[in-house]
Amino acid sequence: MGYVAVRGGSEAISRAEELVTCLRLLGGSTPLQLPQIRDQLRHAVSRAMHEGALYAPLLAALALKQAEGDSIEAAFLLRAYRTTLPRVMASLPASGRDISCLRRISASFKDIPGGQILGPASDYLIRLLQPDLAHETIVDVARAAEQYAALVEKGGIRSGEWGRFPKVADYMRQEQMIVDVPADSEETEPFDITREPLVFPCPRSARLQALMQADTGSLMCLAYSSVRGYGDAHPALVELRYGYLAIQVAHPLTGEPVTIGEIEVTETEVASKAHSVSSRTGTPRFNVGYGFAFGQSELKTMSMAILDSVLTQARAGSLAGESGPAADEEFVLLHTDGIEASGFVAHFKLPHYVTFAADLSVLDRARDHHAQQQSRLYQLVDQAPTE
Amino acid sequence: MMTIVASPPTPIELFNSRAFRVLLDCLARPGKIGQLPPPPYSDLPPLPDGRPPNTTAVAACMSLLDQRVSFVHAHDNRWLTDDQPLSRWITLRSGSRVVAPAIADFALLHDTASLSLLSDLQEGSLIYPEQSCTAFLCVSDLVANGNTFRLTGPGIAGAATVGIASHYPMNINLLVARRDRFPLGIDLFLIDDHGRCLGIPRTTRILITTS
Amino acid sequence: MMVNESADQLYNFALLDEDAKREIRRSLLKAVALPGHLIPFASRDLPIARGWGTGGLQITLSIITPDDTLKVIDQGDDESVNAVNLRRLIHRTTGVATTTDTPAASLIQTRHRIPEEPLRADQILVLQVPMADPLRWVEPSLERAITMHGETDYGKMWVYLYESVVRAGDLRIASQYPVIVNHRYMMDTTPIPRWDVPKLHMAETLYLFGAGREKRIYAVPPHTPVEPLQFEDYPFRTEYRPGQRCARCGAENTFLTSHFVADANGGRWEMTCSDVAFCAKRQGEQRDR
Numbered sequence: 001m002g003y004v005a006v007r008g009g010s011e012a013i014s015r016a017e018e019l020v021t022c023l024r025l026l027g028g029s030t031p032l033q034l035p036q037i038r039d040q041l042r043h044a045v046s047r048a049m050h051e052g053a054l055y056a057p058l059l060a061a062l063a064l065k066q067a068e069g070d071s072i073e074a075a076f077l078l079r080a081y082r083t084t085l086p087r088v089m090a091s092l093p094a095s096g097r098d099i100s101c102l103r104r105i106s107a108s109f110k111d112i113p114g115g116q117i118l119g120p121a122s123d124y125l126i127r128l129l130q131p132d133l134a135h136e137t138i139v140d141v142a143r144a145a146e147q148y149a150a151l152v153e154k155g156g157i158r159s160g161e162w163g164r165f166p167k168v169a170d171y172m173r174q175e176q177m178i179v180d181v182p183a184d185s186e187e188t189e190p191f192d193i194t195r196e197p198l199v200f201p202c203p204r205s206a207r208l209q210a211l212m213q214a215d216t217g218s219l220m221c222l223a224y225s226s227v228r229g230y231g232d233a234h235p236a237l238v239e240l241r242y243g244y245l246a247i248q249v250a251h252p253l254t255g256e257p258v259t260i261g262e263i264e265v266t267e268t269e270v271a272s273k274a275h276s277v278s279s280r281t282g283t284p285r286f287n288v289g290y291g292f293a294f295g296q297s298e299l300k301t302m303s304m305a306i307l308d309s310v311l312t313q314a315r316a317g318s319l320a321g322e323s324g325p326a327a328d329e330e331f332v333l334l335h336t337d338g339i340e341a342s343g344f345v346a347h348f349k350l351p352h353y354v355t356f357a358a359d360l361s362v363l364d365r366a367r368d369h370h371a372q373q374q375s376r377l378y379q380l381v382d383q384a385p386t387e
Numbered sequence: 388m389m390t391i392v393a394s395p396p397t398p399i400e401l402f403n404s405r406a407f408r409v410l411l412d413c414l415a416r417p418g419k420i421g422q423l424p425p426p427p428y429s430d431l432p433p434l435p436d437g438r439p440p441n442t443t444a445v446a447a448c449m450s451l452l453d454q455r456v457s458f459v460h461a462h463d464n465r466w467l468t469d470d471q472p473l474s475r476w477i478t479l480r481s482g483s484r485v486v487a488p489a490i491a492d493f494a495l496l497h498d499t500a501s502l503s504l505l506s507d508l509q510e511g512s513l514i515y516p517e518q519s520c521t522a523f524l525c526v527s528d529l530v531a532n533g534n535t536f537r538l539t540g541p542g543i544a545g546a547a548t549v550g551i552a553s554h555y556p557m558n559i560n561l562l563v564a565r566r567d568r569f570p571l572g573i574d575l576f577l578i579d580d581h582g583r584c585l586g587i588p589r590t591t592r593i594l595i596t597t598s
Numbered sequence: 599m600m601v602n603e604s605a606d607q608l609y610n611f612a613l614l615d616e617d618a619k620r621e622i623r624r625s626l627l628k629a630v631a632l633p634g635h636l637i638p639f640a641s642r643d644l645p646i647a648r649g650w651g652t653g654g655l656q657i658t659l660s661i662i663t664p665d666d667t668l669k670v671i672d673q674g675d676d677e678s679v680n681a682v683n684l685r686r687l688i689h690r691t692t693g694v695a696t697t698t699d700t701p702a703a704s705l706i707q708t709r710h711r712i713p714e715e716p717l718r719a720d721q722i723l724v725l726q727v728p729m730a731d732p733l734r735w736v737e738p739s740l741e742r743a744i745t746m747h748g749e750t751d752y753g754k755m756w757v758y759l760y761e762s763v764v765r766a767g768d769l770r771i772a773s774q775y776p777v778i779v780n781h782r783y784m785m786d787t788t789p790i791p792r793w794d795v796p797k798l799h800m801a802e803t804l805y806l807f808g809a810g811r812e813k814r815i816y817a818v819p820p821h822t823p824v825e826p827l828q829f830e831d832y833p834f835r836t837e838y839r840p841g842q843r844c845a846r847c848g849a850e851n852t853f854l855t856s857h858f859v860a861d862a863n864g865g866r867w868e869m870t871c872s873d874v875a876f877c878a879k880r881q882g883e884q885r886d887r
Contacts, residue, residue, distance in 0.1 A: 009677035197638030343648030369767025517628035588631035
């Protein structure tokens, strides 16, 4: 009789996949449609897009559905999908100045040119659960549309450039209050972290790219630590913008800029109250931090901007007081990618019995050594003169 | 039975992958003469003297080129300019551009008359020794157990002897020069008219045995 | 906007785009020219999670040709769930023949073991690497560690080992054992047992190492010295115990791991070969006699 290997590996994987697939629908509820996720869970969609580093709201909705709401898993799906797409071309540089703002605030000044526009802010909502959301019907959809139309009418129809405002930072630059982070002298093209390995020290463009696709919770944790004393942050919110930004490319034949579409983005700039020492001869100024992400992503962009300012100052050697991990660029950038961090933490579920066997062998030796030490000790005690 | 979801490789992709296995094997086993597959190109523009280049050598070098790396190539002891027909042919198909030799990632010497130009190429730094040029040199004949070099070092069981023949006069000493600065150094492939390949990484110690 | 893709959309051969393969191939050549030295590469996002073999996978996908025969193992086992998953991904994206028989494979991807049967010059072993830099035990900053490697400044590591002897009475490192390659670079051998470390020294085969998450590639060419760190009075030792024996095939010179076997009496713990295919082959040979 031959050795029948009861090898269940392939079987096990197939069954596991089947189980995950059907578990999602076992509850018997109506399958979610992608537009529902895209429209009604837009913060989850925003997060999947900026952590997945792919602007594609409907695909992000699909990823969230497939991942059963697991945001890191959804971002992972988008990243893996992005790898398969051919790289057609790079867009022309886009500026936050050109955002058509739905929301635009500054904490540094009470009034700013163009005014403070709260927009769709959830900051001042009173966090009470609303049970009537459980009974929404198509009637509520119609009512929302009417309500929105009424709000728009109340605001008045404006002609000309809708939602366009000057940058608060530009005013501060003019008044020489903030320093512009100098461009790395060797860089003519921005670094591409998907095409070149990150080595430290890294250019600022690499840092910003890495921060933009980092896990929001990780950035939040480090930004929080840096304002609690583990870093020299002291941020002041210069401006936060949320709205639509047109993306342009150079026409392949004429070279003229062509708008290919608009994306929904959030942009944040902070000034750090610690004085920058990046210029020895110039007058003292505040340092600056920048955050940018797809969708309405205020926590992400604020955390990003705070960390950017801390890291810039750390690089320039101008940190005062205690510094912590948030000031260590390598620590921040290597531990905040959600796909990498979750992958490695989860990998401890993989079999490790070979290394464990190796560990046991070392443990055995250590025990032998300990036993020898003990027996030698007893011998010494026995031999000791008993006077 | 699982469905295969990938398309088969194109002829160029197939050449690139098979050629790479030969290059890898030759660099890992200096002294072993490998055989590169037939190149997927024909009708290359001629060199400045009107002769055709070694198509297999060009194809092998090109298999590693794309828009993220740069190259230079030389003939008759002169670096060719980027508007030379063969330069443009390579750039068009690979996306890689001709740059100054000191910063080139890859170099192709079409003849041994250009050997002295090896000293123009970058050798890496102590922290990044891998940021060094990989060079291809065209020769006429490579022979195992020959009497040009005796090679020792990683990848070689004991020692290996090779014979190198060339159409043009060859100053063998130029191949051996500047090899004592490990981890800095250039890694070299020699490719002959029959598509045979010899790899000499910077770790190989070369003893000239020919007089 | 919905991308229109049918279920049998064809991907590029071996999944990775040609640019990705080229970058890895370039890195591999430099890795061979600099034995034991870490080469950074721009690791791609893959449909498999980071930490689950993406580095080894990217090397395999970059070097595999339709002519290859592939073997994939994890902990020495072809049927380990992770090995099965990787093997089917590679097969689905290449159509390449697969095998569990080590001598029949031209390309072997492995996690945490080197097969028992000696590998030949016409085979390549690709190892999956979790943590690439051996200096991380004493210097977690990559920026500082890379300078230490450049200047052959390995003193801190020796101190670490010395302290481990003082504390535990012997060298404390169980796996991921640090070695010096070609008398120059200190290298992490990956979580293979110490049992497998001697196989790297002056071997017939080429060893390639891929760390996807750490984004590093390195290599040990054949016939290259690979020396484990040790002291004269505390030499490097493998896990070998005199009298060890596989409960299935009787082998006395293979790496064994213990596992629970259910039986009529409530079950028992057995020590058996971790190289399952080799063990099964031995058992088959014994029966045929």
